[in-house]
Amino acid sequence: MQTTLRGECLTITELDGFDADASLFCGQAFRWSRAENGALIGIVHGKPRLLRQDGDRLALSPVTADEISYFVHYFALDDDYPAILARLSRNPVLRRCIASAPGIRVLHQDFFEMLLTFIISQNNNIPRIGAITERLCCGFGAPLPGGGHAFPTAASLAGRDEAELAFLRAGWRAGYLLDAAQKVADGSVSEEKLAALPLAEARALLMTIRGVGPKVADCVLLFGLGRREAFPTDVWMKRAMKTLFPNGLPHYILPDAGIAQQFIFDYARRNPNLFT
DNA sequence: GACCAGGCGTCTT
DNA sequence: AAGACGCATGGT
Numbered sequence: 001m002q003t004t005l006r007g008e009c010l011t012i013t014e015l016d017g018f019d020a021d022a023s024l025f026c027g028q029a030f031r032w033s034r035a036e037n038g039a040l041i042g043i044v045h046g047k048p049r050l051l052r053q054d055g056d057r058l059a060l061s062p063v064t065a066d067e068i069s070y071f072v073h074y075f076a077l078d079d080d081y082p083a084i085l086a087r088l089s090r091n092p093v094l095r096r097c098i099a100s101a102p103g104i105r106v107l108h109q110d111f112f113e114m115l116l117t118f119i120i121s122q123n124n125n126i127p128r129i130g131a132i133t134e135r136l137c138c139g140f141g142a143p144l145p146g147g148g149h150a151f152p153t154a155a156s157l158a159g160r161d162e163a164e165l166a167f168l169r170a171g172w173r174a175g176y177l178l179d180a181a182q183k184v185a186d187g188s189v190s191e192e193k194l195a196a197l198p199l200a201e202a203r204a205l206l207m208t209i210r211g212v213g214p215k216v217a218d219c220v221l222l223f224g225l226g227r228r229e230a231f232p233t234d235v236w237m238k239r240a241m242k243t244l245f246p247n248g249l250p251h252y253i254l255p256d257a258g259i260a261q262q263f264i265f266d267y268a269r270r271n272p273n274l275f276t
Numbered sequence: 277g278a279c280c281a282g283g284c285g286t287c288t289t
Numbered sequence: 290a291a292g293a294c295g296c297a298t299g300g301t
Contacts, residue, residue: 027282028282118282119283121281121282121283122281122282122283122284123280123281123282123283123284123296123297124281124282124283124298124299125280125281125282125299125300126281126282127299127300128281128298128299128300129281129282131299132298169297169298169299170297170298171296171297171298172284172285172295172296172297172298173296173297174297176284210284210285211283211284211285212283212284213283213284213285214283214284215282215283215284216282216283216284219282232282234282234283235283236282237282265282269282
């Protein structure tokens with residue numbers, strides 16, 4: 001992996017197979033969209049960013065010099081995916097899932113953004129998760145110079161009431177969003193605590209938030225805290241696991257179980273009624 | 277209309 | 290501990 005910054009344009013090469021399209025639209029990120037010219041637009045780290053991929057070359061702008069390491073980490077280019085995928089591919093089922101979209105990377109995204117978007121995700125579909133998230137940002141996020149809105153801070157949401165969130169059309173999830181914002185704003189739940197705790201205790205702390213169950217908690221730990229051993233399972237995934245892995249996940253997969261889960265999820269999503 | 281969607285809280289056995 | 294049910298909203 002190699003980075004070059006020219007002006008405000010960051011170029012990254014030697015991507016080890018990273019696929020921006022597959023990674024950004026596989027149901028882990030909700031603030032990216034396709035622009036008219038084929039480029040991708042996402043609001044990340046407080047600014048709208050333009051992203052283009054041409055084979056083994058990634059171009060992202062605007063980026064400042066002190067943001068380079070942030071984005072290398074964001075796109076998980078500092079994780080050793082050749083080694084991870086080689087390990088996961090020892091299993092024939094996972095090998096097939098990975099082969100169908102080998103460029104998926106589990107991104108390292110903002111903790112609070114993951115907490116709220118995965119609360120929104122419950123009993124919901126991916127397009128509507130994005131639509132509710134967009135309304136949330138327009139309503140409570142800081143307007144940005146380049147257009148669009150930043151993701152709201154916990155403080156900007158804490159203290160609102162459900163009536164003020166009605167325009168989200170998020171249904172019963174509105175109250176959950178408020179409880180999450182309040183607990184993060186008052187520090188009872190924080191990224192620092194979650195990063196320091198053993199996985200089971202971090203999960204339990206997240207589940208003190210109303211509306212955060214085991215699935216959402218594991219998604220936040222995986223996508224927001226970079227805890228690759230966190231393994232989000234909904235009802236469907238539990239059923240699929242019984243068929244795919246009747247003896248449980250092989251031991252060599254456990255440290256990267258979350259990544260394995262994302263490849264399974266994406267494969268199943270693009271091949272409906274495959275495991276039914 | 278019925279059914280589904282990256283679930284969870286609550287109530288019942 | 291495990292299952293049934295409702296929850297608000299929008300799409301097929």
